[in-house]
Amino acid sequence: MPGDNSVGSPPTPRSPTARLRHRRRSAEALPDVSKANGGDLLVNDRNKYRSMLVRAYSSVWMIGGFALIIYLGHLCITAMVVVIQIFMAKELFNLLRKAHEDKHLPGFRILNWHFFFTAMLFVYGRILSQRLVNTVTSDKVLYKLVSSLIKYHMVVCYFLYIAGFMWFILTLKKKMYKYQFGQYAWTHMILITVFTQSSFFVANIFEGIFWFLLPASLIVINDIAAYICGFFFGKTPLIKISPKKTWEGFIGASVITIISAFLLANIMGRFQWLTCPRGDLSTGWLDCDPGPLFKPEYYTFPEWLPHWFPWKGISILPVQWHALCLGLFSSIIAPFGGFFASGFKRAFKVKDFGDSIPGHGGITDRMDCQMVMAIFAYIYHQSFIVPQSLSVDMIIDQILMNLTLEQQQILFEKLKQVLQDRLVG
């Protein structure tokens, strides 16, 4: 997390910072005014610039990789989310494991991955099942196979889970009950945390990359803006859990995030690649009617503006107003995900969740705010965006998908009856 770099950096040649870090650890209660005042002392601290350089280098690579994947499309983004998920789960599984106890429990780690596999099958089966069926409608045999797999999907996942549950109970060893139950609960919490957020990510991706890219970008912008504002102007500490965070950074980042939300939505909304939903698992180019949200509306400026003002009017996509809400949430509430992760690390006396990313820590360190945002973006989309779009086609798809020909005809007759009743009465 930017602004938190002293807690997050791996122990590379930055000994003054390391000593500062240790001193700060033992004096947790003191508001970290001197460090937050780093802006004034920057010229004296060359290592601060070096750490910023390392972080910037990693950030550039991450953002570059991210942009490439966006270009490659929906399936590629889903694959990226799955890979991130696997690494997050691995970091978190390892975090509270005690090597001593694990010696007496062979095969216990495999149980974690069994539950992980079951959760993955369950979550992605639910989200992608409809689109998988749409992909194979051309082939009769494959269609039947896939349809029956999907029909029994919940049963299969349930029995996999029960098998893991029974395995857990049969491997309970005397004197290790507490450790094993603790690990079991920890596994469940990790899987809930990791899979909830990634499943909401993937659900949003197939609604249109826009609804994945905009929230994720806003969190990145908020992080970077908070770091920069805190770097130059930071003075007043924000919250005790994260002593490096400052009110100046927080407020500056909020302003920047909300403005960028408004502008970014305009830029992103022009590309059909980003705004069109993907109905199946194909990878080709997309062409669709984006819907009323992405059609620009032109507002002329009022008369009292001076003549030399170059723009006579402004075209705004209606989706930009929604983007303001997303920006507001990502600047005010999403940072609490970061506070939660910080508090968690302090509670369990862990410096970082991992060390995959130089300068930032582990993958979970990067994803902590994204998790809160992903869920909000999905719920916002489902509650405020979808009801304004085409539900008729959705239901037609359902009818064609789930009913046989006779059932469709029965439905047709019933619907005719219902509509006639409604028109009359």
Added chain:
Amino acid sequence: MPGDNSVGSPPNPRSPIARLRHRRRSAEAVPDDSKTNGGNLLVNDRNKYRSMLVRAYSSIWMIGGFALSIYLGHLCITAMVVVIQIFMAKELFNLLRKAHEDKHLPGFRNLNWHFFFTAMLFVYGRILSQRLVNTVTSDKVLYQLVSSLIKYHMVVCYFLYIAGFMWFILTLKKKMYKYQFGQYAWTHMILFIVFTQSSFFVANIFEGIFWFLLPASLIVINDIAAYIWGFFFGKTPLIKISPKKTWEGFIGASITTIISAFLLANIMGRFKWLTCPRGDLSTGWLDCDPGPLFKPEYYTFPEWLPQWFPWKGISILPVQWHSLCLGLFASIIAPFGGFFASGFKRAFKVKDFGDSIPGHGGITDRMDCQMVMAIFAYIYHQSFIVPQSLSVDMIIDQILMNLTLEQQQILFEKLKQVLQDRLVG
């Protein structure tokens, strides 16, 4: 859990058993031959009969109350499930609380109940929303109100949860981080366990009381049969976690449960009160076409049976074959819920989850196997029963609920077009 009465009984005047219990605790590894041989030593132990009497007395009251709520109907059963849920959550919340730390954290318990309320709103909102709408279709104003409440239901629940999340972070106190995070995780696990199983119960109730009553009865029958078989024939211990359980009890109970499943389904399937689904939240009498599963099929016995055999044939409801599967699950896999609870109590050195029910312990002690069964019953119903029933009505409900009149007409036209194409091509 029957057969486990030494671990579960409150300390009443049964001192020989209390002493036996203490002796067994310190010698956990020794297979409990002498106690499981209790069948042979019963005549010497009058207190064993007294404990069985206490248990039987509580059981009769519980079963009586249960039967009364079945008679009173769906809403009453739902209310009973909700009350049981509240008591379970209360027991479990109190279980791992440490009074010492809680003094320093005023208002921390309120957080638990805040999350509980949010979970209740979310789960029951989802399950009952369709039926709530159906109840108020007669009144236009109320219908609009309820429909809009339901539309924004997910957003409301999400913001309630986020409010609790932010409250948690803002009340993190230094030096208590680990305790607070532990309590937070514990709260989530409890709510997850309690609400998953009760929501599946309630979902099943509205599909038809049969699908709630049969699984719950099978678990009760399995428990009682295992206790009785273990009481009289128990010799070989079953599993180390629950030393009172025996193989004889387990196998005898399995046979008893499967046979009862077959017979009970026949008896229960004759009552429309039990087999009809409830479409709204009314409380009146139900009348419906129960569907093909509950229509008796008559099988005549083959010729080689002797003349004096009174029954010439037997009528079997097709649902009885499904109930065999439910019985198999209830006897073989559901007891693992009990083993899990036993192991958990040993791990955290707790004798019982509570002491509400004399002779049995707390409510969680009674519900541990029910939880595993409730989820299975729901998934079984959704995967194997529902596809054979009316999906057409489900989609009609969706159409009426989610689309405006013009959208419904557009749908109608599109469907007509699609059906004509299909009939032609």
